[in-house]
Amino acid sequence: MSDVLLEVSGLQTGYGDLTVVRDVSLTVRQGEITVLLGRNGAGKTTTLRAITGLNRVQGGTVSYLGGALTEAAHKRVARGISYVQEGKKVFHELTIEQNLILGGFSRGVGKRELISAAEEIYQLFPILGSKRALAAASMSGGQQQMLAIGQALMAKPKLLILDEPSQGLAPVIVKEVMERVHELKGTGLGILLVEQAVQDSVAIADEVTVVEMGRTVLSGSARDVSVDDLQQAYFGKAS
Ligand SMILES: Nc1ncnc2c1ncn2[C@@H]1O[C@H](COP(=O)(O)OP(=O)(O)O)[C@@H](O)[C@H]1O
Numbered sequence: 315m316s317d318v319l320l321e322v323s324g325l326q327t328g329y330g331d332l333t334v335v336r337d338v339s340l341t342v343r344q345g346e347i348t349v350l351l352g353r354n355g356a357g358k359t360t361t362l363r364a365i366t367g368l369n370r371v372q373g374g375t376v377s378y379l380g381g382a383l384t385e386a387a388h389k390r391v392a393r394g395i396s397y398v399q400e401g402k403k404v405f406h407e408l409t410i411e412q413n414l415i416l417g418g419f420s421r422g423v424g425k426r427e428l429i430s431a432a433e434e435i436y437q438l439f440p441i442l443g444s445k446r447a448l449a450a451a452s453m454s455g456g457q458q459q460m461l462a463i464g465q466a467l468m469a470k471p472k473l474l475i476l477d478e479p480s481q482g483l484a485p486v487i488v489k490e491v492m493e494r495v496h497e498l499k500g501t502g503l504g505i506l507l508v509e510q511a512v513q514d515s516v517a518i519a520d521e522v523t524v525v526e527m528g529r530t531v532l533s534g535s536a537r538d539v540s541v542d543d544l545q546q547a548y549f550g551k552a553s
């Protein structure tokens with residue numbers, strides 16, 4: 315399909331010579347959300363690190379916009395891949411606006427252009443606009459997570475990769491973060507979302523992939539994946 319942004323097929327990767335991801339496949343399409351689920355230690359973050367160039371691909375293929383992805387990590391940002399790492403912290407002592415501007419530095423454009431890009435982020439996340447001159451430390455955990463996402467968007471990505479953005483947030487805030495992520499689809503972005511909040515993330519997903527011990531065990535359209543399928547993928551036949 316021509317609208318495929320990212321295609322991971324039979325990925326094998328890990329740390330140095332150690333292999334922890336043995337056979338992961340997933341697809342992210344333009345304007346869609348693919349949710350990557352799995353228990354702690356299943357290999358989700360390691361998969362993201364291979365896609366973003368932080369870990370070496372040991373086997374299988376990672377293709378982006380129809381070609382193999384081989385550049386160094388920082389060049390992948392310039393090609394439109396933005397990554398918000400697990401537990402990502404914003405700069406507490408800097409203002410919201412300063413944090414956003416830092417996020418756009420990789421584009422190598424002038425400050426005026428970055429300030430106007432920040433305006434676009436304020437339209438997506440009005441709370442950031444109303445607090446733009448305040449220190450990031452003054453915001454709640456959920457708002458700081460939106461700032462981290464806003465920072466990643468400042469690089470003008472085609473593919474946004476989010477590793478557990480709801481981590482540590484109260485359930486009602488998790489729902490809000492998921493709603494905001496869902497709204498981003500309207501901008502044409504492809505989103506690869508790793509989550510522990512299974513129901514809230516599947517609710518906004520187009521595609522779902524479940525990994526277990528470094529292997530894709532379930533993959534399909536979010537419409538077709540039932541709670542039973544997910545339970546089976548997570549806990550095996552016994553449940
Ligand atoms: N820096 C590292 N060096 C060696 N092994 C690691 C490292 N980071 C994670 N692992 C191992 O890789 C496996 C997958 O971890 P990870 O991808 O972080 O899982 P998840 O994000 O799904 O919770 C785990 O067994 C973990 O212990």
Ligand SMILES: [Mg+2]
Pocket residue numbers: 358359360400477
């Ligand atoms: Mg992880």
